[in-house]
Amino acid sequence: MMKVTIDEYLEDGAYLCRYYNDNFKPIRDLRYIARANIIDPDYKTTPALQSLLHNNKQQPKSPGPGQFDIEVMLHKGAEAKDTAMTLQSTVDIGGKVSVGRSFLRICSVDRGTINAISQLDAVRAIGPVIPLKLMNYFAWGDIQLRQATADNDFQGTSGEQYMGQGEVVAIADSGLDLGVLQNPHEAFALQPDGAAPAPNRVLTLLDAVPEYLKPAGYVPNFTDRNGHGTHVAASVLGDGLFEDVGHIRSTRGTAPRAQLVMQTIAVPWGGEDGGVLPPIDLRDLFLPPYQEFHARVANNSWGEGDWVAQYTYGDGPRAFGCDTFVRERWDHVIVFAAGNDGTLKSETGAQIGGAVAAKNIITVGATHSSRNDSYPNLVAEISSRGPIRNDVHLQHRRIKPDLVAPGVKLVSAKSRHEDMTACGD
CATH class of the missing domain: 3.30.70 (Alpha-Beta Plaits)
Incomplete structure (x- = not known):
């Protein structure tokens, strides 16, 4: 009797299986089996x-x-x-x-x-091992979905059902503002008119750097020293005011009523192109917010960076971890930034690979924006292009990114940390 366990569907009718015998003839004799071989x-x-x-x-x-x-x-x-x-x-x-x-x-x-x-x-x-980097150093998204002077009425039924009320978003990034829940940034605890404090929408701050990647002397630190995490978080769910040429204006993220779980994955001394240390198996990144705080959206504005042009779907465990997590939890959405390597030359003309190439996630590229009379219908030069690289079946390259959104010239929140090193207008 043959004992075969199917581990994974690959593509084009091919399966990865475990066979508990060294005689392949019984399998090869089956009429529906074209080939059966040990992995070289x-x-x-x-x-x-x-x-x-x-x-x-x-x-x-x-x-x-x-x-x-x-x-x-x-x-x-x-x-x-x-x-x-x-x-x-x-x-x-x-x-x-x-x-x-x-x-x-x-x-x-x-x-x-x-x-x-x-x-x-x-x-x-x-x-x-491919070093990771944060993705928003060129542009972090135009999130002025509805900009107006401070006395404009943002309340009412129009659009309120799409404000993220009742949703929890997990963001893995460099930290959040001062890293203290008791002293929240105004973008996450302010009414649209600025008249009265609102409940802090930051549920918790989590250290998501796994033990096996922590460098010597590592101490959990939730402060955002380079500004990236604060900026990304506000573009997702911030709600606040800013001064623009003498006028006080209101600006919002895409889900200004949602709540936030911030996961720190970057060591403070890592710099722009290093120190990003999420779990290698990304299921370990997504599971705690999902189980403990009912987060059903995970936002990730980081990736493999410059080397990604040579990186296929199967070159590391991150894409597999994403796909497996979503396949097992259909109510969860994972979003990744496509990347900022659109000007990077590659032999395929594309720059999308690694986790960003996962099948069950939403990969988002960048367009220009309407700010300063730009062109929101044009894909930004820096936005990483697809399709994904697949050296096994070049004719079956999966299309990525899945969608694009304004990603140039933005207004978002700035970390208040005194050592902040990145932009944050």
Whole structure:
């Protein structure tokens, strides 16, 4: 009797299965089976890592010549801790090993070690560690959906049903303002007319940097020193006033009645292009706000950055984590910024990959805006383009981004932290 477990549907009628026998003839004799083969260890090395190995390139933030930091993704059902112990007893992996839910991160390994790791049956894929960065340093979105002087009446039935009332949004970013719930930013605790304080709509501040990625001396810190998290949060659900050429105007995010769960994923000293450390398996990022605070929307304005042009859907566990989370929880929406690499040259002419290429999320690109007589119907030059890269079936490249929205020249909230390093008009 054959025992076959289907782990995953790939594409074009192909399935990833576990077969508990070494005789493939009974399967191959089935009339509806075209091919049945063991996964070749060479196929476990992702295209991004193959590019580094075959062209003698160094990965971003390389540990040294001929050395690579890698992420090892495991097959369904494989225990990460057991796999790590097996590797440490059979392969000279040398560097530091971090154990996640369904993956391992191994630092400073060479080509021979990578080949040895690929021989292990529990290993599904091996890819390079790609540094992440925050996405809004060119432009963070034109959120002046309805701008008016302070005495304009924003109340009433018109549009109020689309203000996000009763919804909770989880935002993973660099922190929020001063990082103190008892001293909220006006954008999250002010009435539209500014006359009286409103209830603080920030439910909680969470440290979302996983233990296995925390650098030495790490201390949870929710303050927003570079302004990115505060700016993004206000563009989503802020509600406040600003001065514009001598006039006090009101500006709102897209859901100014929603509540916020802010997850800090960036270390304060990381800078613009580093220090973004969310869980590698993104299910561990989305689950706490979903379970504990009933968040049904997750906003992410960060990604793989400059290297993403070479990054396919399967090059890391992040896209898989997104798709799995939504497939298991149909009431949850994950939103990712497409990125700011539209001017980056690539062999495919596209720049979307990694988590942003996930199937079950909404990937949002940027257009110009109506502010300062710009052109809101034109896609911004800096907005990352699709389709996604797929080296296996080039004719089946999935279209991304899913939609575009104004993303140039904005008004949003500014972090009040004295060391704030980024823009925040």
